Amino acid sequence: MVEGGGPVNAPDGQAASVDEVLELYRTCADDRYDEDVTQLDHALQTAAHARADGADDALVAAALLHDVGHLLDLAQHGRRSTSTQDLGHEGRGARYLAALFPPSVTGPIALHVRAKRYRCAVDPEYHDGLSDGSRSSLVLQGGPMAPDEAAQFAASPAAAAAVALRGWDDAGKVDGAEVPSLDDYRPLLESLALR
Template sequence: MELLHACKGAWDTPDRSGDPVDLHDHALQTAALLRRSHPYDKELQVAGLVHDLGHLLRPGDDAGHADHAADAVRPLLGDRVARLVRLHVPAKRYLAAVEPERTLSPQSALTLRAQGGVMGEAEARAFAADPEAAAAVILRQADDAGKVVGLNAGELEDWRPVIELLAARVRSTRAPA
């Protein structure tokens, strides 16, 4: 929660030239969209909340931000949340391949090249075969939509019970027998 609170006033680019909302508002909007569309998938919702923490952990590393965030959240939130976070960038590349008419935010379009560009046909097939591909695409779509200036998507503290629930579940599966 402390790291998520630190997203208030932090941006996806050090010079604030990127997306029009800070990481805090973007996280809340993304998670709220996922809560609305997939109310029973708490892991997907929390992945939406934490997917861009890598921008805070390593400012300016657009290509690696998903990996940094995934590595940071895995011990607390588990493998699936980390996997979805890691896949949100490949999901952008995949969507750019299969839906070339799809519009990206100016910042997402700019970072696409640094993140590997549009997937080729074989890479897109391999991505689509991943068991979490569909959920990663849903996360990516919420990520793209969660950039609305002035939209009230709730309070960060409202997510504490959900995060604690997931963390308790992860602890119980990793506890020695």
């Protein structure tokens, strides 16, 4: 899929370039995220929400790339993790991006599933507002955090960014939403890239 051996051959390898990451999104663009949007729609909508809320560039990049672990699963297995089979996409995505982007990008990605578990623990209305798929995946992800785990999470440096990302993630599932394209984010990604 990616010339020279990319995610298909090295599913837990590290991203070599912004081009490789963008190519991964293009290749998997039409796969469904859910019944309403594709993986690409969801990524672009999540990033657009981050930008509209005034997030800094690193957090906009995190929003765009937060589910890259799903795309790696697609590239390797032809399927993404689902509500009945969570493959740990958040850790896989963060590891894949770690050599290319700083922790300000990868930290919120690594924590975005824990942020859901945190928000479900501290805000019952948030849980009730989750999509059906997100609610069923929560069970496999460990359910709402216990109080001590929630307190520990809230004290971690990337917690606030991860919780913000979670809100944009939840909002980025609207059929037909008009948002900037993948290529519009290339300069931002290149400005953040470490290589």
